[in-house]
Amino acid sequence: MREDNPPYRRILLKVSGEVLMGDAPFGIDMATLDAVAEDIAAVVAFGVELCLVIGGGNIFRGVSMAGRGMERASADYMGMLATVMNALALQSALEKAGVMTRVQSAIPMDAVCEPFIRRRALRHLEKGRVVIFAAGLGAPFFTTDTPAALRAAEMGCDALLKGTSVDGVYTADPKTEPLARRYERLSYHEVLSRNLRVMDASAIALMRDNDIPIVVFSIRERGNLLRVVRGEGVYTTIDATREAA
Numbered sequence: 001m002r003e004d005n006p007p008y009r010r011i012l013l014k015v016s017g018e019v020l021m022g023d024a025p026f027g028i029d030m031a032t033l034d035a036v037a038e039d040i041a042a043v044v045a046f047g048v049e050l051c052l053v054i055g056g057g058n059i060f061r062g063v064s065m066a067g068r069g070m071e072r073a074s075a076d077y078m079g080m081l082a083t084v085m086n087a088l089a090l091q092s093a094l095e096k097a098g099v100m101t102r103v104q105s106a107i108p109m110d111a112v113c114e115p116f117i118r119r120r121a122l123r124h125l126e127k128g129r130v131v132i133f134a135a136g137l138g139a140p141f142f143t144t145d146t147p148a149a150l151r152a153a154e155m156g157c158d159a160l161l162k163g164t165s166v167d168g169v170y171t172a173d174p175k176t177e178p179l180a181r182r183y184e185r186l187s188y189h190e191v192l193s194r195n196l197r198v199m200d201a202s203a204i205a206l207m208r209d210n211d212i213p214i215v216v217f218s219i220r221e222r223g224n225l226l227r228v229v230r231g232e233g234v235y236t237t238i239d240a241t242r243e244a245a
Contacts, residue, residue: 007231010049010125012152013040014144014162014199017055017086019219026058028089037093039225044099044130048229051121051131051155053148054090056082076140080107083144087134088112100129106138106147118154125155142200149203153210160212161228162199163219168236169198186238198238213239 019036022029043050059082084105091101102124103113114120116133124131136147152160169191172180188208191198198204198216207214217228217235227233 006047006229008048008158008229010051010155010157011043011229012148012155012157012160013050013052013225014148014160015052015054015219016144016164017058017082019058019163019165020054020086020089021058028058028086033089033093034096035222036219037090037097037099039219039223040094040130041097041099042223042226043229044128046226046229049125049128051125051133051151051157052090053133053144053151054083054086055144056080056086058082059085073140076142077107080135080138083136084109084113084134087132091132094130100127101132102129103132103134105135106133107135122155131155145199145203146206149199149206149212152212153206157212159215160207161215161217161225163225164216165218165220167218167221167224167234169196169216169238182234183236185241186236187240188238191238204238207238208240211240213237 015036020028020033022032040050040052056079060078084107087103091103094101104116104121105113106116108115113134121131133147133151136142136144137150148160166174168182169186170180170182174180174182186196188204191204192201198214204214215228215235215237217233218224224233228235
């Protein structure tokens with residue numbers, strides 16, 4: 001059901017590759033993939049334009065392999081290819097759910113997807129298509145946080161939503177620290193000064209410079225994406241509201 005004035009007109013959703021594993025140790029769990037696709041479809045039906053950056057950690061982690069002795073740039077390029085695999089899988093699941101999509105890659109591979117062209121991506125969004133950005137920035141030594149922030153700025157997004165396995169940003173890891181406290185709202189400066197590791201520092205700074213809020217929520221809970229887009233549910237917002245505090 002479309003709404004005339006949704007809280008966000010256009011969002012970028014950042015999802016880690018690990019989310020697609022479900023309860024499996026690696027790879028793509030098809031039930032989880034379909035669930036994520038259905039949640040995205042609900043947001044599109046709500047009337048929000050959505051683009052997406054997905055990681056590749058469920059298939060290959062460049063930093064981890066570099067730590068084991070592989071040359072870092074080569075490891076990172078392999079990680080970028082893993083994000084293309086995830087993007088194509090999500091594209092298939094979304095179109096099965098009735099959502100038109102386009103995959104755009106920062107590394108040209110015309111046989112499977114479009115190259116990243118900003119104006120073309122904007123046109124897709126205006127037509128109601130979900131655009132999935134793959135292969136990061138097409139350059140090594142970056143995680144998918146920085147390209148997510150960059151694409152959010154390039155696409156003129158009203159917010160960057162980061163879907164994780166926990167329902168916001170905590171004072172400590174809530175999986176290991178039962179007394180960890182969830183923040184309702186943080187400033188960009190607080191995230192950087194407290195080294196909260198929500199996203200890479202460069203991504204946080206880019207969102208601050210473009211005044212784009214970051215919303216951290218749990219994407220593992222079915223229907224949570226739509227609730228967050230509607231301003232409901234549980235999440236942490238990072239923006240400029242508390243910068244002067």
